Amino acid sequence: MGTPPGGASVTTQNGRVRDAVTTARRVVVKIGSSSLTTATGGLADERVDTLVDTLGRLTAEGREVVLVSSGAIAAGLAPLGLSRRPRDLATQQAAASVGQGLLIGRYAASFARHGRTVGQVLLTVDDVTRRAHYRNAYRTLRKLLDLRAVPIVNENDTVATQEIRFGDNDRLAALVAALVHADLLVLLSDVDALWTGDPTRPDSTRIAEVRDDTDLAGITIGGAGRSGVGTGGMVTKVEAARIATGFGIPVVLTAADLAAPALAGEPVGTLFHPQQRRPTARLFWLAHATSPRGRLHLDPGAVAAVVGRRKSLLPAGITAVDGTFTAGDPVDLVDTAGASVARGLVNYDAVELPGLLGRSTSELAAALGPAYEREVVHRDDLVLL
Ligand SMILES: Nc1ncnc2c1ncn2[C@@H]1O[C@H](COP(=O)(O)OP(=O)(O)O)[C@@H](O)[C@H]1O
Numbered sequence: 017m018g019t020p021p022g023g024a025s026v027t028t029q030n031g032r033v034r035d036a037v038t039t040a041r042r043v044v045v046k047i048g049s050s051s052l053t054t055a056t057g058g059l060a061d062e063r064v065d066t067l068v069d070t071l072g073r074l075t076a077e078g079r080e081v082v083l084v085s086s087g088a089i090a091a092g093l094a095p096l097g098l099s100r101r102p103r104d105l106a107t108q109q110a111a112a113s114v115g116q117g118l119l120i121g122r123y124a125a126s127f128a129r130h131g132r133t134v135g136q137v138l139l140t141v142d143d144v145t146r147r148a149h150y151r152n153a154y155r156t157l158r159k160l161l162d163l164r165a166v167p168i169v170n171e172n173d174t175v176a177t178q179e180i181r182f183g184d185n186d187r188l189a190a191l192v193a194a195l196v197h198a199d200l201l202v203l204l205s206d207v208d209a210l211w212t213g214d215p216t217r218p219d220s221t222r223i224a225e226v227r228d229d230t231d232l233a234g235i236t237i238g239g240a241g242r243s244g245v246g247t248g249g250m251v252t253k254v255e256a257a258r259i260a261t262g263f264g265i266p267v268v269l270t271a272a273d274l275a276a277p278a279l280a281g282e283p284v285g286t287l288f289h290p291q292q293r294r295p296t297a298r299l300f301w302l303a304h305a306t307s308p309r310g311r312l313h314l315d316p317g318a319v320a321a322v323v324g325r326r327k328s329l330l331p332a333g334i335t336a337v338d339g340t341f342t343a344g345d346p347v348d349l350v351d352t353a354g355a356s357v358a359r360g361l362v363n364y365d366a367v368e369l370p371g372l373l374g375r376s377t378s379e380l381a382a383a384l385g386p387a388y389e390r391e392v393v394h395r396d397d398l399v400l401l
């Protein structure tokens with residue numbers, strides 16, 4: 017590795033944010049497959065115990081812990097005689113089906129040493145994106161915490177299809193942190209921090225803090241590591257950190273064996289600062305937890321009005337429409353280069369819009385009636401991306 021952790025950058029750590037780490041009452045901890053398995057495949061029991069000892073101490077202090085644990089697929093490989101992570105979805109799902117039981121069994125035994133009961137929570141994308149479902153997921157997690165059990169969350173790999181999978185658990189962990197209104201998200205991996213580039217390169221250095229996106233400029237964020245069982249690599253961890261910090265939740269990214277010092281507020285890993293302006297829960301979900309059902313192409317004037325002046329989107333500024341959505345669905349607003357600039361809840365069905373494009377609201381109201389005076393997307397239902 018390049019520059020060792022510590023050094024000058026540590027002195028720039030923001031004490032206030034580290035204080036938020038040590039005082040966090042509700043903590044979501046995510047651990048990746050690479051930190052739970054042995055080099056030859058299978059669950060590394062001592063790694064599970066080390067993590068559980070750290071989390072057990074937190075719960076003994078009266079703090080609430082939600083654990084998001086990967087590792088089902090990795091844990092299922094050896095029992096099925098598979099030597100490496102399969103590429104096809106069906107075999108991954110079979111491995112997850114075998115491995116998830118082993119994983120939760122191992123956690124149950126390990127947490128029992130601390131007198132804690134665990135509850136398995138398997139979620140699909142729909143469970144954290146559809147409003148009615150995420151309310152249910154929240155209620156279950158809330159009740160488990162009230163009963164002083166430790167919820168252990170994973171994606172429901174056996175039912176998720178390729179199109180609707182999270183695949184990696186980093187984003188799932190960020191959405192769970194937002195769902196339970198956590199005070200802290202800890203992302204544990206096989207690398208001690210975010211580095212400026214591939215951590216095995218001598219010219220890479222550790223990044224101690226990310227205050228905002230400007231601290232991410234110029235960094236090479238790479239894919240999964242050499243363990244062969246992780247997915248997503250740093251890309252999905254940084255994305256997860258941005259989602260959580262955007263919701264006002266500080267994030268510590270570090271190695272699994274540094275979980276204890278990280279939770280004690282020591283300057284290890286990378287600390288991502290929470291952003292000041294916390295969006296409303298509704299707009300947060302709109303930005304991060306919905307899949308757009310279509311796209312509205314905006315002319316430059318509409319982009320300036322919506323993005324620059326935070327105005328509602330009117331039919332006059334739309335040049336084209338893609339997708340098959342109905343009123344109330346999320347849609348992306350794209351600029352002339354095709355880049356998504358905002359997401360909003362649309363007030364019309366896709367089939368209604370072509371006849372309205374480029375026309376002013378007063379002209380539409382005169383021609384079609386007062387119902388057609390409404391905005392295509394109201395600014396209260398709009399979030400910039
Ligand atoms: N800029 C970077 N800083 C740190 N690690 C990086 C970076 N770019 C790529 N990586 C790789 O990301 C890997 C962690 O991701 P992954 O293998 O998906 O782990 P997990 O199973 O914990 O989710 C590290 O082992 C590392 O090799």
Ligand SMILES: N[C@@H](CCC(=O)OP(=O)(O)O)C(=O)O
Nearest residue numbers: 048049086087088089185247
């Ligand atoms: N749900 C999958 C997680 C997939 C995965 O490998 O995630 P991660 O190790 O967090 O990059 C499992 O339990 O195997």
